Amino acid sequence: MKFEEAIMNIGYTDAYHSGVVQVVILRMTYMSIVNYSYLIVDHINNQAVIVDPAWDMRKVDQALKKTKTILSGILLTHSHPDHVHLARPLSRKYNCPIWMSNEEITYSGFYDQQLKGIDNTPWSVGQIQIEPLLTPGHTPGGMCYLIGNSLFTGDTLFAEGCGLCPDIKGAHSMYDSIEFLKKKIMPETLIFPGHSYGKSPGQIFSQILKNNIYLQFKNKNDFTAYRLRKGQNKLSFFDFQ
Numbered sequence: 001m002k003f004e005e006a007i008m009n010i011g012y013t014d015a016y017h018s019g020v021v022q023v024v025i026l027r028m029t030y031m032s033i034v035n036y037s038y039l040i041v042d043h044i045n046n047q048a049v050i051v052d053p054a055w056d057m058r059k060v061d062q063a064l065k066k067t068k069t070i071l072s073g074i075l076l077t078h079s080h081p082d083h084v085h086l087a088r089p090l091s092r093k094y095n096c097p098i099w100m101s102n103e104e105i106t107y108s109g110f111y112d113q114q115l116k117g118i119d120n121t122p123w124s125v126g127q128i129q130i131e132p133l134l135t136p137g138h139t140p141g142g143m144c145y146l147i148g149n150s151l152f153t154g155d156t157l158f159a160e161g162c163g164l165c166p167d168i169k170g171a172h173s174m175y176d177s178i179e180f181l182k183k184k185i186m187p188e189t190l191i192f193p194g195h196s197y198g199k200s201p202g203q204i205f206s207q208i209l210k211n212n213i214y215l216q217f218k219n220k221n222d223f224t225a226y227r228l229r230k231g232q233n234k235l236s237f238f239d240f241q
């Protein structure tokens, strides 16, 4: 098998361009679980950061090799195991920092020598300008990352729904986070969630604004009643609707 074909097999799809910054979509699987990790590539400085790496180190290594980049950091949207699974081993392997919100670190107790707590202060890795947006609800310290015209949403926002909330407080926070994103994010922004439930990653926000039921609620109580309705599997990290 040629390398190009192997890359296709690992989910290396057509990249989305934002100036000199590219997004490489990595579809990661473990048994029946599917997560999306994203390699964000700076082609000027030949470095990259990765969002929520999980399950398949080989795919990360191959994507770095294919893009001729060195891994310079790991962005975590939240602390659930299917999002942080490869953070520590990748940090060791490439000697790079792991970023997570201060709130999520406090909530989860996640620790690593290379872990750096962040607030909402933007920073840059070469050409990659990262704006962290605190969006609690699924977890108390959930973070989205706005990079160029792309928003990496973890389990806060999916194309087809939003993340499960553990209780009323969480659902209230999720409503506020969604309202915040509706005001903050430009309609042409591309949305890269941690999971897909039908639509491919990289949907345009204007479409999600129209089609995602969780973005249609006009008040917090109606949203909360729907988000916490009976019949959902709250034990699953991956049940979303």
Ligand SMILES: [Fe+2]
Binding pocket: 078, 080, 138, 155, 163, 237
């Ligand atoms: Fe999660």
